[in-house]
Amino acid sequence: MSISLRDQLLKAGLVNEKQAKQAGKEKQKQQRLAHKGQIELDDTQQRLAAEAKAEKVKRDQELNRQQQEKVEQKARAAQIKQLIEVSRLPKLNTEDYYNFVDDKKVKRLSVNTLMRNKLANGSLAIVQHQGGYEVIPREAALKIQERDPRRIVQLNILVESKTPEEDDPYAAYQIPDDLMW
Template sequence: MAKSLQEQLLAAGLIDKQKAKKAAKELKKQDHLQRTGQDNQLDEAKAKAEAVRKEKAERDRALNRQKETEAQQKAIAAQIKQLIQTNAIKSEYADIKYQFVDGKKVKQLYVDQAVWDRLSRGQLAIIALFVNPSQKSYEVIPLQIAEKIRQRDENYFIVIAESSHGEMEEDDPYAAYQIPDDLMW
């Protein structure tokens, strides 16, 4: 009489008795599930479990993307804060008030004469530094640093004075009179 495939594999030494018993047990289990009609339920449960697993994996990926975005925003904010703090121009004798507009409010910053001149000519910029969410301070920085900050975050508040020297209207009655640079209002 011919031997079964399982007996032939055992005789050849390709499988051992434990693997043979495990395979036979699995076959009996599958046969039983098919006879009782529970095989379809098992397939449905597997399909549902697979769908839940895929949905969870997609949510995890979305959450990871969100966390990465938040981490990048925090890193950019830290870079901007460091750029401001290391390159801020401090005025030794801050006795002159420089006024600028922040939103709908006119703000003021006390600086010395040299900084005031460079601010009014558009050679320096003023930037808002957020100490905490409800409080911000203003710092004077060079234009190159202001451009680096703009590259990192377009929405950051930066004030650069417009240089209007030499631009006169044609029909201006006071065109012959130059406004002195040191005129204070």
């Protein structure tokens, strides 16, 4: 069983019985006057404690928000990784390359003619994945772009296949398929 502070001070000899009784009477008098409204109690300790508690709650909320943000970032990264791994096209080993710019550097990717045309007209996109580049369909690239636009290296504007107009004066002059720019 714990002993009150008053009893501990008496036992240690720091105060005598008369001083302890006088302190108790003074405390009761202060409480009576405060209860009647004649005197205001010194509530600085209570106010400081309340401010400290409010500050601690605010700090805890900020930490919780930061932790939640980190969890959401990890979830987005996992979703992006899954989208890329599920929808990526197989790597090709051809002598035909598609050149693109990433971070002011020209990179190249091995492609075939169909992939080159689809990359050019926006049906396919190039994304960064695990230190390399992957080719994925446009729909997956748009989903990735919602989560992290920095991962998209190249996503051209979707262009539907052009059919020559009837009044086009150059309709008879088609661009040859083997012409490389």
